[in-house]
Amino acid sequence: MTTVPVVAPAALQTHVQLPETAQVGHKRNKPLVIVSYGLMLIVVVIYAYPLLFLINTALKSNTEFLVNPTGLVRSPQLGNFGSAWQQGSFGSYVLNSVLYTLVAAGLGTVMSLMIGFPVARGYVKHPRVWQGLFAAMLFLPNTLVTVFQLALRLGLYDTPLGYILIMASGVGVGPLLVTGYLSSIPREIDEAAAMDGAGYLRYMFTFLPRLMAPVLSTTFILQAIGVWNDIILATILFPTQAKWPVTLGLFAFKGTYTSQWSLLSAATLIVAAPLLVAYLFLQRYLVASVVGGAVKG
Amino acid sequence: MRNYIVFGRRSTAQLTFALGISLVVVFSLVPAVGILVISFTDIRSLPYLATHWIGLQNYQTFFSAAQIGYNLAALRNTFVFAIAVTVFQNLLALLIAVLLNQRLRGRNVARAVVFLPTILGVTVIGLIFSLIFNPSAGPAARVWAAFGASSAFFGDPKLAMTLVIVVQVWSGIGVAVVIYLAGLQAIPTELYEVANIDGATAWQRLRFVTIPLLAPSVTANTLLCIIGSLQSYQLIYVLTGPINPATQVLSLAIFTQGFGGPQGGTVQSQGYAAAISMVQFVIVAIVSLAALAYLRKRETVL
Numbered sequence: 001m002t003t004v005p006v007v008a009p010a011a012l013q014t015h016v017q018l019p020e021t022a023q024v025g026h027k028r029n030k031p032l033v034i035v036s037y038g039l040m041l042i043v044v045v046i047y048a049y050p051l052l053f054l055i056n057t058a059l060k061s062n063t064e065f066l067v068n069p070t071g072l073v074r075s076p077q078l079g080n081f082g083s084a085w086q087q088g089s090f091g092s093y094v095l096n097s098v099l100y101t102l103v104a105a106g107l108g109t110v111m112s113l114m115i116g117f118p119v120a121r122g123y124v125k126h127p128r129v130w131q132g133l134f135a136a137m138l139f140l141p142n143t144l145v146t147v148f149q150l151a152l153r154l155g156l157y158d159t160p161l162g163y164i165l166i167m168a169s170g171v172g173v174g175p176l177l178v179t180g181y182l183s184s185i186p187r188e189i190d191e192a193a194a195m196d197g198a199g200y201l202r203y204m205f206t207f208l209p210r211l212m213a214p215v216l217s218t219t220f221i222l223q224a225i226g227v228w229n230d231i232i233l234a235t236i237l238f239p240t241q242a243k244w245p246v247t248l249g250l251f252a253f254k255g256t257y258t259s260q261w262s263l264l265s266a267a268t269l270i271v272a273a274p275l276l277v278a279y280l281f282l283q284r285y286l287v288a289s290v291v292g293g294a295v296k297g
Numbered sequence: 298m299r300n301y302i303v304f305g306r307r308s309t310a311q312l313t314f315a316l317g318i319s320l321v322v323v324f325s326l327v328p329a330v331g332i333l334v335i336s337f338t339d340i341r342s343l344p345y346l347a348t349h350w351i352g353l354q355n356y357q358t359f360f361s362a363a364q365i366g367y368n369l370a371a372l373r374n375t376f377v378f379a380i381a382v383t384v385f386q387n388l389l390a391l392l393i394a395v396l397l398n399q400r401l402r403g404r405n406v407a408r409a410v411v412f413l414p415t416i417l418g419v420t421v422i423g424l425i426f427s428l429i430f431n432p433s434a435g436p437a438a439r440v441w442a443a444f445g446a447s448s449a450f451f452g453d454p455k456l457a458m459t460l461v462i463v464v465q466v467w468s469g470i471g472v473a474v475v476i477y478l479a480g481l482q483a484i485p486t487e488l489y490e491v492a493n494i495d496g497a498t499a500w501q502r503l504r505f506v507t508i509p510l511l512a513p514s515v516t517a518n519t520l521l522c523i524i525g526s527l528q529s530y531q532l533i534y535v536l537t538g539p540i541n542p543a544t545q546v547l548s549l550a551i552f553t554q555g556f557g558g559p560q561g562g563t564v565q566s567q568g569y570a571a572a573i574s575m576v577q578f579v580i581v582a583i584v585s586l587a588a589l590a591y592l593r594k595r596e597t598v599l
Binding site for chain 1: 303304305307309310311313314316317318320321323324325326327328329331332333335340342344393396397399401403404406407409410411412413414415416417418419420421423424425426427428429431433434435436439467472475476479499517521524528531534535548551552555556567570571574575577578581582
């Protein structure tokens with residue numbers, strides 16, 4: 001690997017923060033640092049470029065895109081967002097998605113608590129068996145077909161309720177996260193609360209959420225990401241367009257406006273925007289949640 | 298574990314537990330067991346058609362002369378996809394993690410950017426890369442043109458699988474990087490100091506200190522990646538559609554057979570789709586257990 005001239009400015013920056021570079025107790029070797037900055041720059045570009053290119057395209061008028069599809073936008077326009085919003089009726093899709101995500105992830109989190117807490121404490125019989133079942137639930141076969149049949153036969157096909165219930169019951173690692181976290185909360189706290197007259201429900205729904213805020217928010221976030229980004233189950237369960245979540249709306253939009261890339265890019269950004277904003281503010285939480293969930297799994 | 302309940306009667310606990318678990322059982326466990334059951338039937342996607350018990354016929358169809366070519370191709374695609382994704386995602390994630398574990402300015406921004414696709418979801422990612430690789434006016438087409446070449450990208454049967462793998466690795470690497478970073482930060486710095494005193498080069502430190510001590514993270518990442526990539530098809534569906542033979546993987550075949558597309562002779566037989574689900578389930582189970590056993594053994598050797 002040779003050093004690249006491009007990284008010179010970055011290398012200058014290291015000079016500024018040099019005072020205490022010896023993190024692992026050895027002198028940093030300069031060429032290596034420069035190479036590192038070069039590599040990091042490459043990584044950042046590989047990840048940032050597609051998104052920046054999307055934004056760039058979304059700001060182009062259709063004519064500008066036709067004349068100059070890959071160059072930097074010359075006369076930025078916000079019109080595409082308005083047109084995409086209207087033509088794709090994203091307003092109602094976004095509302096659907098928000099509803100499905102909040103209710104399904106909320107319900108899933110409450111369910112994880114409701115089944116995880118008594119199992120962790122042995123308030124129901126055979127806690128070991130249930131614990132094993134929670135783990136086994138992570139390795140189930142692909143259930144698309146039976147979920148569809150079940151919805152059909154329960155009259156839940158093409159209903160938001162059915163979609164929400166199915167999405168909510170995909171609790172994944174939720175119960176395991178809850179039981180895992182509860183093992184670090186001493187049982188004496190249960191006893192103290194009971195002594196002070198708190199009932200089971202009150203304890204579970206008002207005391208525990210405060211004690212377990214980190215793990216419950218992890219559970220919620222994990223499930224919310226899954227619901228917001230789902231496309232397959234929605235495709236299977238919703239023949240009626242008015243009930244589609246935003247992912248399906250976007251996918252259909254792509255089918256309709258196949259080559260109108262500036263309009264499509266604007267639509268994509270509309271769908272991505274809530275996620276990007278959430279990521280900006282909740283990044284630490286989101287990263288910890290996804291990774292915590294993955295490792296548990 | 299003390300099994301008495303501190304909150305008076307046990308029934309409230311049992312009731313709320315039953316309420317929660319029944320939803321999970323109905324919408325998650327029943328469908329899972331149901332897959333095995335209906336794989337022995339000719340159940341269809343329309344409710345008013347009669348369903349018959351047909352024994353192993355769906356499995357025979359899967360291995361029949363008419364279907365085996367298509368299914369073997371799907372199997373091959375599944376393994377190509379899973380192996381390539383697992384290998385490249387892990388190697389690149391390890392390199393990026395080692396890189397971003399150094400004291401570099403802006404490394405937090407870099408970490409955040411690498412992780413971003415994890416939350417973006419397949420539809421958005423699919424559209425972004427359809428744009429980048431759009432054959433007529435995308436930046437990738439520009440690059441190809443600079444070499445005097447042109448390509449249909451996702452429409453090119455020879456290239457489609459490679460591109461799908463690239464996009465999958467791009468979007469999945471964030472989780473692996475963060476897991477590796479956590480593993481790296483758990484390695485005591487004294488070990489590096491000792492290595493330095495012994496005059497180890499950067500490569501030697503990586504090879505003899507970092508990699509062996511990172512073995513548990515390697516196990517976790519590899520396993521996650523194998524299981525995930527053997528079952529994943531959402532991105533493939535969004536990028537190349539449900540019936541593209543070049544990228545047909547087993548889990549996509551389940552979707553296609555069950556819900557759409559004029560594939561094969563058993564149109565819309567969801568029993569047949571369920572049989573494919575079971576075949577896939579067995580494959581995932583065998584491969585992941587074998588991988589787990591191998592990786593655990595390796596952990597102790599290193």
